[in-house]
Amino acid sequence: MSARSALAATRSAAASGWSRRASPRRSSSASRARAASTSAPSPSPRRRSRSSPIQKTDAEWQAQLDPDRYEVLRCAATEPPFSGELNYVHEDGKFLCGACGAELFRTDAKFDSGSGWPSFFQPVSAEAIEEEVDESHGMRRIEVRCAACDSHLGHVFPDGPHPTGQRYCINSLALDFEPDE
Numbered sequence: 001m002s003a004r005s006a007l008a009a010t011r012s013a014a015a016s017g018w019s020r021r022a023s024p025r026r027s028s029s030a031s032r033a034r035a036a037s038t039s040a041p042s043p044s045p046r047r048r049s050r051s052s053p054i055q056k057t058d059a060e061w062q063a064q065l066d067p068d069r070y071e072v073l074r075c076a077a078t079e080p081p082f083s084g085e086l087n088y089v090h091e092d093g094k095f096l097c098g099a100c101g102a103e104l105f106r107t108d109a110k111f112d113s114g115s116g117w118p119s120f121f122q123p124v125s126a127e128a129i130e131e132e133v134d135e136s137h138g139m140r141r142i143e144v145r146c147a148a149c150d151s152h153l154g155h156v157f158p159d160g161p162h163p164t165g166q167r168y169c170i171n172s173l174a175l176d177f178e179p180d181e
Ligand SMILES: [Zn+2]
Pocket: 097, 098, 099, 100, 101, 102, 146, 147, 148, 149, 150, 151
């Protein structure tokens, strides 16, 4: 039996309901391939109902973004601390959304929090970002997202410096830096 016809047989078995029973044999390459292709991607993109000005399908985001940026921006992954290039940017300029290019932060609100992630005490404007309660991973945090495209940026904590007392803890992968001219 060819791989293709094996797969077709598996599909018709699934359609008949036969595959509800656990199959004791997972030895053919077709069934291995099928198992791999149907396993859920991790992490998976979140389905959101809220509308934002920029609407793209998950497939479009995946095609546009590098895989590591896609995982942060569209699947709310967190990059490892001290891994991001933008941790170490101190020159004047603006930090743009890595997904849509909207201006989100400026260097004059950036500070060294010691956390390993780019940290800001305020966004460029209150309208540039959206904040929402995030109760994933057994914690209660405030998630920060781009208001223009609804991409995940990071979290905000109430332990920042003067004058706002806020610490916007943002993934470097979620941002692009554009130095002032
Ligand atoms: Zn954006």
